[in-house]
Amino acid sequence: MVGIEGLLNLGQPLHTTVVVTDFDDSDRVVATFRRALGRMPTKLVHLDLSGAGKDGGETKAGDWAIDPAAHGLNQDKVYLSVLALLCRHGSLKAVRQLQETIPRGDCARLELPSVEMGFELSHAMKMADVILSADYGVQDLASDTFFERLALNAPYRVEISTPNGMLLVSGSRPWFQLAGRLVDGESRILPGGEVAYTGSDIEGVFTVTGGLLATPEAPEAAPLARALTRLSRRFEHDPVTMTIADGQVMAFESKGPLAGTLDMLLRGAGYRQVTEVGISFNTACRTLIHDWPASSNEGCPGVHLGLGGDPDPEQEPAKESLVHIDLISPTVLVLVNGKPFMKLA
Ligand SMILES: [Fe+2]
Numbered sequence: 001m002v003g004i005e006g007l008l009n010l011g012q013p014l015h016t017t018v019v020v021t022d023f024d025d026s027d028r029v030v031a032t033f034r035r036a037l038g039r040m041p042t043k044l045v046h047l048d049l050s051g052a053g054k055d056g057g058e059t060k061a062g063d064w065a066i067d068p069a070a071h072g073l074n075q076d077k078v079y080l081s082v083l084a085l086l087c088r089h090g091s092l093k094a095v096r097q098l099q100e101t102i103p104r105g106d107c108a109r110l111e112l113p114s115v116e117m118g119f120e121l122s123h124a125m126k127m128a129d130v131i132l133s134a135d136y137g138v139q140d141l142a143s144d145t146f147f148e149r150l151a152l153n154a155p156y157r158v159e160i161s162t163p164n165g166m167l168l169v170s171g172s173r174p175w176f177q178l179a180g181r182l183v184d185g186e187s188r189i190l191p192g193g194e195v196a197y198t199g200s201d202i203e204g205v206f207t208v209t210g211g212l213l214a215t216p217e218a219p220e221a222a223p224l225a226r227a228l229t230r231l232s233r234r235f236e237h238d239p240v241t242m243t244i245a246d247g248q249v250m251a252f253e254s255k256g257p258l259a260g261t262l263d264m265l266l267r268g269a270g271y272r273q274v275t276e277v278g279i280s281f282n283t284a285c286r287t288l289i290h291d292w293p294a295s296s297n298e299g300c301p302g303v304h305l306g307l308g309g310d311p312d313p314e315q316e317p318a319k320e321s322l323v324h325i326d327l328i329s330p331t332v333l334v335l336v337n338g339k340p341f342m343k344l345a
Helices: 027-037 089-100 121-133 136-150 219-229 258-265 295-299
Strands: 015-021 043-048 079-086 105-111 156-162 165-171 176-178 187-190 194-197 202-208 211-216 240-245 248-253 274-280 302-307 323-329 333-336 339-343
Touching: 015 027, 015 089, 027 043, 027 121, 079 089, 079 121, 089 105, 105 121, 121 295, 136 194, 136 333, 136 339, 156 202, 156 274, 202 302, 202 323, 211 219, 211 295, 219 258, 219 323, 240 258, 248 258, 274 295, 274 323, 295 323
Parallel strands: 015 043, 015 079, 079 105, 105 187
Antiparallel strands: 156 165, 156 333, 165 202, 176 194, 194 274, 202 240, 211 323, 240 248, 274 302, 302 323, 333 339
16 A cells, blocks of 8 residues: 555554654654545644754653644553654654653654764755655565565575676565564564565675665764765666675675775774665665665665664664765666565666
8 A cells, every 4th residue: 555554554553653853943754644534534743853962952741742632642542653854963863752651553663864973954855755656455465475485484685786797685584574564563674665585594695786874873983884875876877795604794796996985984893794785665665875874775675784783773783883874786686485575676
């Protein structure tokens, strides 16, 4: 089902959508959601954190707490779908605390470029547009197909071919669904639209032909993330092949200078471990964006490998690396237990 109707777990008694924003002039973005929700069986509450936690201050509980009486909510009975549009690191804590107060509900966090990465209102408008135009029904079908084929064999074999060879993910560790309709208790990063693996049974080669998405997990990591973002548009002309053994990157190679630059920037040991293999099928993320760190890049149909940071963004960030880098290839053939799942030229 296309659009917000396909994303939200509507039909729950007293469904309420809480849109949380933490930037100035968010009214236009909120109005977009208000229009999209139109006559759907939900009530929209806007929580504006833009005045809280600025100047390095912590966002405090009182800055965001929903006053149930003020919004006519009875927290024991309502189902809250939290849609968080955030550009400040401090706000994440507030959204986590908000989630803890919800007896029933889900939380979808739209990751925007942080202030340190050059956040602009147009970025929020663009990402809101992407999540409002995605087909969540198709995402659920694609995920179902993937998991059906994955269950055909134990241990499973997922073969990912890119121009210079094949990457094999095998074993019995579970894959995660980060796609389709939200369910009670779920917490997800949007736009999403992928199935993902975190583990070390990864062997072979993977060629990055599309670009990258560098997400700093703390403000001090922004300079490295900015340097990486500047490389994104070069992969199309100078694809980088990664050799991977036991989930560790052994080498970056390319015909031009890009592999050397990447290798130099990612010298730290924390960037040698592949922290994520993601197979994306979100057709609303049509094209890769190279000018700013658009979270929609990760959802672009294809496969991405994650290095550094924590693959589970709900956890505290890993200490040794503070940037999560998705290296993206939109030219892939994916076989799941020998059955074709994705073929993109
Ligand atoms: Fe991913």
